[in-house]
Amino acid sequence: xxxxxxxxxxxxxxxxxxxxxxxxxxxxxxxxxxxxxxxxxxxxxxxxxxxxxxxxxxxxxxxxxxxxxxxxxxxxxxxxxxxxxxxxxxxxxxxxxxxxxxxxxxxxxxxxxxxxxxxx
Amino acid sequence: xxxxxxxxxxxxxxxxxxxxxxxxxxxxxxxxxxxxxxxxxxxxxxxxxxxxxxxxxxxxxxxxxxxxxxxxxxxxxxxxxxxxxxxxxxxxxxxxxxxxxxxxxxxxxxxxxxxxxxxxxxxxxxxxxxxxxxxxxxxxxxxxxxxxxxxxxxxxxxxxxxxxxxxxxxxxxxxxxxxxxxxxxxxxxxxxxxxxxxxxxxxxxxxxxxxxxxxxxxxxxxxxxxxxxxxxxxxxxxxxxxxxxxxxxxxxxxxxxxxxxxxxxxxxxxxxxxxxxxxxxxxxxxxxxxxxxxxxxxxxxxxxxxxxxxxxxxxxxxxxxxxxxxxxxxxxxxxxxxxxxxxxxxxxxxxxxxxxxxxxxxxxxxxxxxxxxxxxxxxxxxxxxxxxxxxxxxxxxxxxxxxxxxxxxxxxxxxxxxxxxxxxxxxxxxxxxxxxxxxxxxxxxxxxxxxxxxxxxxxxxxxxxxxxxxxxxxxxxxxxxxxxxxx
Numbered sequence: 001x002x003x004x005x006x007x008x009x010x011x012x013x014x015x016x017x018x019x020x021x022x023x024x025x026x027x028x029x030x031x032x033x034x035x036x037x038x039x040x041x042x043x044x045x046x047x048x049x050x051x052x053x054x055x056x057x058x059x060x061x062x063x064x065x066x067x068x069x070x071x072x073x074x075x076x077x078x079x080x081x082x083x084x085x086x087x088x089x090x091x092x093x094x095x096x097x098x099x100x101x102x103x104x105x106x107x108x109x110x111x112x113x114x115x116x117x118x119x120x
Numbered sequence: 121x122x123x124x125x126x127x128x129x130x131x132x133x134x135x136x137x138x139x140x141x142x143x144x145x146x147x148x149x150x151x152x153x154x155x156x157x158x159x160x161x162x163x164x165x166x167x168x169x170x171x172x173x174x175x176x177x178x179x180x181x182x183x184x185x186x187x188x189x190x191x192x193x194x195x196x197x198x199x200x201x202x203x204x205x206x207x208x209x210x211x212x213x214x215x216x217x218x219x220x221x222x223x224x225x226x227x228x229x230x231x232x233x234x235x236x237x238x239x240x241x242x243x244x245x246x247x248x249x250x251x252x253x254x255x256x257x258x259x260x261x262x263x264x265x266x267x268x269x270x271x272x273x274x275x276x277x278x279x280x281x282x283x284x285x286x287x288x289x290x291x292x293x294x295x296x297x298x299x300x301x302x303x304x305x306x307x308x309x310x311x312x313x314x315x316x317x318x319x320x321x322x323x324x325x326x327x328x329x330x331x332x333x334x335x336x337x338x339x340x341x342x343x344x345x346x347x348x349x350x351x352x353x354x355x356x357x358x359x360x361x362x363x364x365x366x367x368x369x370x371x372x373x374x375x376x377x378x379x380x381x382x383x384x385x386x387x388x389x390x391x392x393x394x395x396x397x398x399x400x401x402x403x404x405x406x407x408x409x410x411x412x413x414x415x416x417x418x419x420x421x422x423x424x425x426x427x428x429x430x431x432x433x434x435x436x437x438x439x440x441x442x443x444x445x446x447x448x449x450x451x452x453x454x455x456x457x458x459x460x461x462x463x464x465x466x467x468x469x470x471x472x473x474x475x476x477x478x479x480x481x482x483x484x485x486x487x488x489x490x491x492x493x494x495x496x497x498x499x500x501x502x503x504x505x506x507x508x509x510x511x512x513x514x515x516x517x518x519x520x521x522x523x524x525x526x527x528x529x530x531x532x533x534x535x536x537x538x539x540x541x542x543x544x545x546x547x548x549x550x551x552x553x554x555x556x557x558x559x560x561x562x563x564x565x566x567x568x569x570x571x572x573x574x575x576x577x578x579x580x581x582x583x584x585x586x587x588x589x590x591x592x593x594x595x596x597x598x599x600x601x602x603x604x605x606x607x
Contacts, residue, residue, distance in 0.1 A: 011390055011393070011394060013393075013394035013397050013398065013420045013423060013424060014390065014393050014394060014397060016397060016401070016416070016420065017393065017394070017396065017397020017398075017400055017401065017420075018397075020397070020400060020401055020404065021400060024404070055386065084385065084386045084387075084388075084389025084390055084393075085382075085386050100389070101389035101390060101392065101393040102389065102392040102393040102395070102396040103393065103396070105396075105400065
């Protein structure tokens with residue numbers, strides 16, 4: 001069983017890209033197009049890793065993070081921020097890593113593996 | 121009997137004259153050629169003290185020699201009444217202003233002037249009022265002039281004289297604006313005509329040659345005449361304010377440029393990542409020789425290419441800092457055009473597009489391309505809102521109206537509505553709720569075009585019930601812009 005990654009981004013093409021990328025590298029994927037959907041999936045699916053966009057309609061990434069953090073169950077899940085906004089390093093308290101868009105796919109995969117404890 | 125009557129009548133005359141001498145509301149003193157006060161009434165004594173055995177200059181001015189300019193001396197010399205304004209000191213040592221009539225007294229008709237009668241009236245209270253007003257007039261931080269019907273400056277305060285020069289009797293247009301003839305739209309001329317106060321903004325030239333921006337009010341100087349004979353022009357200098365305004369606009373523009381660049385970078389990064397995804401999937405499809413996947417990757421590439429195109433297009437139309445190209449158009453025709461363009465597309469996705477135009481709407485100077493862009497943006501937003509709504513049939517209605525000298529266009533939909541939170545952000549750069557589909561520039565561009573027309577755009581909305589956008593254009597401003605446009 002591969003590790004589960006929850007991909008949250010409002011851009012469909014970015015979601016499909018990340019889905020393909022993660023699937024090709026042995027992850028299981030699920031997607032949400034905004035923070036609200038993301039929170040619902042968090043309850044039902046229990047992902048091992050989250051990639052989070054910051055600027056989205058219907059709840060920003062920051063708001064999603066705040067809400068998720070209140071939940072004891074899910075606040076240990078590592079988050080990788082993937083965003084093009086300036087100041088993204090300030091948006092979330094303790095992300096596992098931050099990636100600018102467009103991403104360096106190899107580096108993202110390496111980081112994702114180490115986040116779920118599969119590195120090396 | 122005759123003698124008795126004559127004695128009585130003489131006594132009456134004496135008493136009348138004595139009473140007059142005492143009761144007349146003046147300080148009356150009779151003075152001989154040597155400045156001795158030989159008689160004075162009680163008013164005089166109360167003001168200047170006991171006069172017996174004193175010289176007039178002792179009493180009026182507490183001096184020990186005759187005044188430099190002695191009005192009585194002149195009366196003794198030429199026998200004519202002199203009216204003089206003086207400042208003296210009363211018996212309590214207080215400065216006192218008085219106006220005096222000095223009249224000759226001859227003991228025989230045609231004889232020499234032997235005495236003079238000085239009748240003075242204290243005007244200290246009035247004088248201090250006058251002084252206060254003079255100070256107020258001069259020191260108030262406004263330019264004040266009084267002009268007559270020939271537009272000549274009769275009086276000007278210090279602030280005016282310092283800024284525009286001390287040029288009494290010149291025409292106001294020469295001094296304020298260095299013009300040879302009356303200004304067009306002269307607000308003073310209007311006040312002369314209708315007797316009302318008029319306000320206007322003006323640009324003049326200071327004596328230093330600098331431009332002066334000022335807000336002018338012209339008021340009739342009421343003197344009870346039937347027609348206005350004089351006008352007081354009061355202006356506040358707003359040159360500094362204008363300068364500050366310009367600086368603020370420049371600063372805001374810089375800030376906007378910064379925000380815009382940041383927003384643009386963000387949009388481009390998203391598109392780049394979409395392209396990156398398209399390339400990844402295409403490469404993978406080629407490796408596996410998977411046609412279906414190839415199509416998916418190619419589609420992603422195309423979609424993000426299109427996004428780049430529309431971003432650049434919107435961005436250019438937003439950044440165009442041009443004046444609207446106004447021409448007389450029928451606003452209703454613009455609405456018909458939009459309906460024609462969108463009706464079929466709207467219907468195909470279950471949105472009913474209707475118009476509710478006011479046939480009385482008159483032609484207006486508008487930039488047809490600009491208004492077309494605005495209506496297109498609002499209508500396509502409205503259609504999107506309908507699609508995002510859970511209702512089956514949604515309606516979008518475009519209407520026009522001419523109310524209270526304002527031309528309005530409204531676009532109403534009963535789609536999904538806007539959150540209060542989001543309502544505050546819809547006019548900010550690159551804000552979009554449409555994910556990758558929107559550039560976040562539509563409403564911003566719309567507002568910009570409306571503002572360039574001197575109009576205002578407003579929005580009211582209820583989540584789940586619909587949204588109404590109103591573009592209101594005051595006719596007066598449109599006309600003013602139109603004039604500038606032609607010029």
